[in-house]
Amino acid sequence: MHPPTHRVTLRPHTPTSAPYTARAFALPWLPDGCPTSAPNWPDRDGHYPGPHTASVCPTCLPDHQRHATVSDPQRVTADTPMIYAVDVPTPTGRAKHPLLAILRGAGFTRLAWLPLPGLDNPRVLVADNPARGSRATLHPLGLDLHLTHPDSPARVHLRIGPRIDTTAVLDALHTTGHPTHPAPSAPALPPGARLLTADDAIHMITIGGHAGGHQPDLALDVALIDALRAGQILAALMPDDRLAFTPNPHA
């Protein structure tokens, strides 16, 4: 299969409103028909699933049109992914998950669940950096990074997982010249203060084991315990044994 030069945009007739769901996505347009196999199908687009599934040709166009509005074929540059989100609702505010915050900070702004064929899950979270042609896919085995370096045509592929170490992600992005900003972290504490786990803080509040604990305010304590359990606030033990609270930057 020659690398397809055109893509069509599919806009499903019944869109879903779940977060990070693309309202439209692009598939390769193959005017000579979908082949039975496509050995050159790029890694970052999953695995070619066979004809008429992840590609569109004159034969299967009517089938695709049954569930989606299909655009006219558009010419794309050579390095364009086979499958990508076209119309993604722009997330507002700061990404709550540290990994998403890192990816968005590194220019991976086109973020959507996409049906990349051949992977274990029918849909994987795909984050594209359209300016660089880099892609990150999140799936049960971890995070696959397909990264380009501005000084080299080769694409680097590495997998971080199944546990995703954000430091390793930042390293990989940094070495390939993507802008990196550290993930939001716990607030800076004054010298001698110690960040407490929610359980430890709740225990100290419950037994009054802190300065101020001898004059308990039951209503306040209950509200604090609820907020700690919900992860909305963090507690720190100050050097003078007072408890201090701060909004959780991850919440």
Ligand SMILES: [Zn+2]
């Ligand atoms: Zn086809």
